[in-house]
Amino acid sequence: YLRENHQNCLARPMSISTKTEVLPVTKIEPATNIEVDLITDMLDWIENTPQSIYALLGDYGMGKTFSCRILSAKLTEQKGTIEPFYIDLRDTPTLVTDNNIVRQPYLEEIIQSVLRRQNITADAQTFIQKAQDGSLIFIFDGLDEKLVHYTKDMRQQFLAELMRVFPNTHHRNESKVKIILSCRSHHFEDLKSQNGFFRGLGRDNSAQQDYRAMEILPFNSTQIQSMLTKQLGAKDSALVFQFINDNHYLSGLASHPFLLNKIAHSLPALQKLKHINSTSLYQALIEDTLSRDDEKHVLHRRHKKRLLQDLAYYLWKNKAQVLPVDDLNDWYQGWLQKNERVQAQHSTISNAELEQDLRNSTLLVRFSKSDFGFTHSSMQEFFIAQKLTKKWQESSLMTLDGNISPLTRQFILDGVILLSDKEITCLHQTLIHTLAQESTTPVAHLALDIVSTMHKHQISVPAFEVVQLSQLKLQEISIFGLNCQRLIINATELFASEWTAVTIGELHLTLSNLNKSVWRHSQIQTLHSDVELNSDSVLTSGLYQWTLTQCQFLFQHAELSARLDWHIYTAQRKLNAMKSITGLEVLKFMQTGHEIGGSSANFSPDGKQIVSASWDGSLKLWDLAGNCLQTFTGHTDVVWSANFSPDGKQIVSASWDGSLKLWDLTGNCLQTFTGHTKWVHDANFSPDGKQIVSASEDNELKLWSLAGNCLQTFTGHTGVVWSVNFRPDGKQIISASADNKLKLWDLTGNCLQTFTGHIHGVSSTNFSPDGKQIASVSLDNSLKLWDLAGNCLQTFTGRTYEVWSANFSPDGKQIVSASIDDNSLKFWDLTGNCLQTFTGHTHKVWSANFSPDGKQIVSASLDNSLKLWDLAGNCLQTFIGHIGSVLCVNFSPDGKQIVSASVDNSLKLWDLAGNCLQTFTGHMHEVRSANFSPDGKQIVSASIDKSLKLWDLTGNCLQTFTGHTHGVSSANFSPDGKQIVSASGDNSLKLWDLAGNCLQTFTGHTNWVQSANFSPDGKQIVSASGDNSLKLWDLAGKCLQTFTGYTHRVLSANFSPVSANFSPDGKQIVSASREIYIWQLSPQSQPSWQLQHLWGNGYRLSFTDKALTAIQATDTAWQTLNFSNGTQTMSIDNHAGFELGDPHNLEI
Missing domain, CATH: 2.160.20 (Pectate Lyase C-like)
Structure with missing residues (x-):
């Protein structure tokens, strides 16, 4: 069968796609235009390349499975040094029950399921060893058929399980293992967003050379004709080929080998369609197939379609693609009992005949000795879409019992177009x-x-x-x-x-x-x-x-x-990024003056007039009262830029019609400048008004005389040039481009300097008035200041971010902080020096804590992972398993285990090798906090479901604590392990015993309490709140002190640990807000907490006995910071005598 029906497929090397699968076929950007015969290329890869992974990608119905089976057959026939082990992943276990993913299958279970179906008694490890010896190649077919049943966050974990076939060497390509993976292209979008599937599984940056990714190409006209002729003969194939070419949508679908085969045999049905889309095509193909095989069926066609819808829906709900024959027969008997009318119409037919009729269904096929499923996964997805649509209409409510594939989704949406008015x-x-x-x-x-x-x-x-x-x-x-x-x-x-x-x-x-x-x-x-x-x-x-x-x-x-x-x-172009109310009012007249929208507006040199450029192809001259003094017409496309000459008597405009125009103020066009081959984005006069420079979509600048002569063309940018300006002395030009660079030029076209540093396109640039510096603005949301030698003097991001967590090391000499600014952790000494930055998370880092011995750090991130680090910044282990962001992570007291809390409503217990030892389920909403008891035998968790829970390490919930009226954000044990303190969005703290009794409620905060922790002696509690304050409490609920002066909500607060060498009484508190604050208990006759250090964005301050004694700051911070203590305001340059009062009301 394979030999008779196989049509050679072509493929080409590709980069992993970020496109979503749609119909007709999405074009995937190739890495090269080389096209090769797929089977020949796969055989060459096996025999002649060191690459360990072959990724075969393409849309549905493109022949991926066909090609994998052909390859397997060829390798078997050759009886060479390498044998194939073909695994159809849709035949392997998914391990789900009632929408609950119990776990993902292990590699050995996947292999063993194939062996069982073939009645082979060998152990899975035998075949893994053969692969590692280089005598066997695993072919994992239909990866998407498995991934669709898992959440986006679990897919990489499943793929990592398949990769366990590789021995535990430092580099994959050091092993002899080779595997083939086939998958629909669209699934790799998810993997790329997690730093790429292949790079994510590699341990170095050489992953690109470690795999070959090939896109299986749609059939071209020659292949379509060849396959049609092979199946229909020359005469009939010509008719079908003509019909396909006459229909645009059909021609796209025919490039899928699976659909081409169906189209070839269903021409009359397709010719009757009013609308051709994915749903109407499949409806016609299925109707035609069933009608041609009508005599074979016992059930009526309408019943058979309902049966296939229900079967597809049943398989989908159970995360399966095939059923063993006994299970299929049992399901069928149950289906007949539920459909009494169908059963009554066929009461004279035996069960055996009915079951045989089901197995002989045209659209079902036997996959192995006794397993049945749909002829193609797309058929199953079509029937799922039909069932869901019908179900929703009957119940008047949309529900989903699981994830649907993009193709099922498209069938549903395309089906809407075909619905009747009723x-x-x-x-x-x-x-x-x-x-x-x-x-x-x-x-x-x-x-x-x-x-x-x-x-x-x-x-x-x-x-x-x-x-x-x-x-x-x-x-x-x-x-x-x-x-x-x-x-x-x-x-x-x-x-x-x-x-x-x-x-x-x-x-x-x-x-x-x-x-x-x-x-x-x-x-x-x-x-x-x-x-x-x-x-x-x-x-x-x-x-x-x-x-x-x-x-x-x-x-x-x-x-x-x-x-x-x-x-x-006001149309498709930006009028202004509104920065002030005044600016908004001034520009109101411009929004109504042009027929479409404005794209640029500039003042005249004397400030009394404004010229605006518009999408309607015109310029307009205005006075400041909003009166239109003149309209300039002549451009044939959008006018993107308009600027006055230095004397204010002329205007130059730049247009998407590829030209510049020079105007007087009465609207006369004095000159048209042609020469650019694409849109012109910017044009400006030289300081003496005698020349004009322009920037264009053609990646070039041009220098012009006012007579319209092109004096010089500047080439060198590799992207669109968006902005161009003269230096104040008129001797140099600066340009900004979409290639992320600025370039400095002399007037003869020589590039004097290239400025690199922006990570996205540079949209605007200009000289300082003295011509000694250059400012640039980029789509990376930064502004940079440069000297003419290309040195970046300053980067202005204008951004400040919260620090979500700050914790002392066990010896109290260092602090680790977690922030959202660059997805990193930072490791500090107590003077504010950053000793190490830890990078590797791909999303915000929410929590970070030291191990009990202070030698390691564990972090929790919104990228759904935990990471274990040494203090040098090396990532020792990544913990994957949560399917939602991880909000909290802590070591056990002995440092051998880690507990994590996640928005997936669960806690997880891990060993340091990254193995998940236990999952704790029971909370009904995201879990914000999880901490061990001092003896390491219990865990307390806090959740947005308003409760705390006490657990043993086997996952049993020992106690649920209720009483808070809002989500609980933090829960911690007392040092003796006998009490728990909790912090909540109801603005309160609560003290509990382990039996669940609330011993005390602490009120006084006026906003969500984010964190609460005991002092080392267990006699006090410090709380951090969204009301921009800390509070210190005794256990009777009395507020001993309020710490104010914060400019933003306070997210965490912790006492320093008791240490023989440092802070033996735990008399320091570190808190995290937009800044990091360290407070010290002063050794006075009446001790009070004083601000000791404050680390902000670009500055570090130190205080001694309330006086500001040390300052470190960037140039920018030095110029802009002022301090206030409530009665006096002072700048950094004049901070002598500045002193904090009580309460600590420092304002910066």
Whole structure:
């Protein structure tokens, strides 16, 4: 069968794709244009290359499985030195029950399942050893069939399990092991976001040379014709080929070998279709196949389709692709009993005949001796989509019992276009009911995608009363045509989302992230938001850097735009990044003056006029009262830039029509400059007004005389040139480009200097007035100051970040901190010197703690992992297993185990080798804190579900502590292990005994209490709060001292440990906020806590007896910092005599 039907596939080397699979085939950017015969290339890789992994990638139905089986057959026939071990991963265990992923299968279990099916009694380890000896090659086929059942965060772990076939050597390519992996291309998007699948599994940077990634190419016209001729003969194949070429969508699908085979035999059915998309095509193919085999079937066709839908749905719910024949027969008998009418119509037929009819179904096939499944995974996915759509219409509510593949999703969306008017009415009610209540992220995302699909295809969209999107993760979603009276967004991730043609009556926005969202042609009538317009809340407001294109926001937005850096667009181009309310008011007339939008605006040299450039192809001259004095027409495309001459008498404009134009102020075009081959982005006069320099999309600058002559062309940039300006003396030019570089030129075209340092395109650059320095602005959100020799003098990021955790080393001499600024940890001495930066996490680091001996550090990150480090910054171990962000991590008292807490609602216990010893489940919401008891025999956890739980190390919950009225963020044992203190979002602390009794409630904080810890002697408690303060308490609930002066919420506070050599009484406290504070208990007759050190962004301060005694600061901080103690304000340069008062009210 393989020989008769095999059509040689072509492939080419590729880079791992970041594209999502869609129909028709997504083009994957190749690493090279070389095309090779796939089987020949695979054989060559096996015999002649040292690479250990062959990744065969492509969309569904492209022949991946066919090619893997052909290769296996050829290797078997050759009987050479290497034998194949083919594993169809969809036939292997997934280990899930009732939507709960128990665990992932071990490599040995995967191999053993294949051996069992073939009645081979050998041990799995025998074959692993053969692979390591180089005499066997594993072919893992259908990786995507397995990964789709796991969450995104578990996929890399499954792949790592497959990699255990490699011996534990330092480099993979030192072994003799070779494996082949086949997978749909779109799954590698997830792996790339985790630093790439192959690089992630390698231990060095040579992973690129350690694998070969090949894209299996869509069939070209020659291959399509060859396969059609092979199957249909010359005459019939010509008819089918012509029909395929006449239909654009069909021609894309025919490049999939699997679909081409189906299309070849279903021409009459396809010719009747009104709409051709994935769903209509599969409907026609299935209908045609069933009708041609009608005489073979006992069940009626309509019953057979329902049967196949239910079978596909059953397999999907059970995370399987095949069923053993006995299980299939049992399921079928149960199905017949549930469908009494079907059973009644076939009551005269024996069970054996009915079961045989099922097994003989045209769309089912036997995979091994006794396992049955769908002929192709895409068929199963189609029937899943049909079943889900039907189920939702019947129940008027969308639900999902598991993850659906991108192809199933597409079948659902394409199916919407084919619905009747009656079915659309039912779908309206389903969507209204689904989105009116809280649901899961996958359900809400799919429902919104259905709404968007209806809008795009001009199908009536339901008018929603309420749309509830609370506590969902919908970042980067695109929403079209949503129309609702009330949109509720609470604790929702909508970063970089796109909203088009959306109409909202009331937008309720709380504790959510809509930063950098894009709104087009939309309307919001009323905004209810918890945003506080102060400098600390802007970045996390949820409204930061909105992009608005032709939107009508009926609420007052002038102040919001000013504070939150809204980007106002009136067409497709940015008018201004609103930095001040004044600027917003001045530019109002420009938004209504041009027919489309403005792209540039500049003052005349005397400041009395403004020239604006627009997308409508015109320039306009204005006075400051908003009167349009002149309109300049002549460009045939967008005018991107317009600038006055130094004397203010002329204007030069740069346009996307590829030209510059020189104008007088009455609107006359004095000269047109042509020569650029693409859009012109910028044009400026020389200081003497006699020359003009321009920057273009063609990567070039040009120098012109006012007569229109090109005096010089400057080449050297490898990307678009966005900005260009003369030096004040007119002798040099600076340019900024999308290639991340600036270049300094003389007027003869020589590049004098290249400035590197930005990590994204440089959008603007200019000289200082004295011409000795250069400023640049980049899409990497930084501004850099340079000297002319190319040295970066200063980088201004304008960003400050919170430190989420700060803890002393066991000897009290060092501190480790975790921050969100660069996903790193930092290791400090007590004078504020950073001894080491630990990098490796790919997301924010939430928690970091020393081992009991002080020689190692463990960190927890939002990248779902823990990492173990030595103090030199080397990552000793990465702990993978949580499927959500890890918020807390701590060592056991003996340093041999680690406990972690995660937003996946679980705790995990680990050994230091990275093995998960125990998973603790029971909390109903994310777990914020987990700590060992002093004897290491118990663990206490704190959760947003408002409870604490006490556990033994085997995972048994010994006690649940209830009483808090809001989420619990921290829980810690007393030094004697007999009591627990908890901190909560209800603004209180509570003291508990181990039986769950609340002994004391501590009130006084006015915002969420983030952290609470005992002093080393167990007699006091320090708490950190979102009210920007620390409080020190005795165990009776009395507040002994309040520590103020913080500029931001305080996230953690810890006493220094008791040490024979340092701070023997634990009389220091370190706290983490936007700055790190260290407090010292002064040895006075009436001791009090005094601020000793403060480390901020760019500065370090030290205090002795309340006086500021030592300062270290960057130049920028030195110039900008001022101190206040409530009565006096002083600068760094004049800090003599500055003294803190009581309470500690330092303001910076």
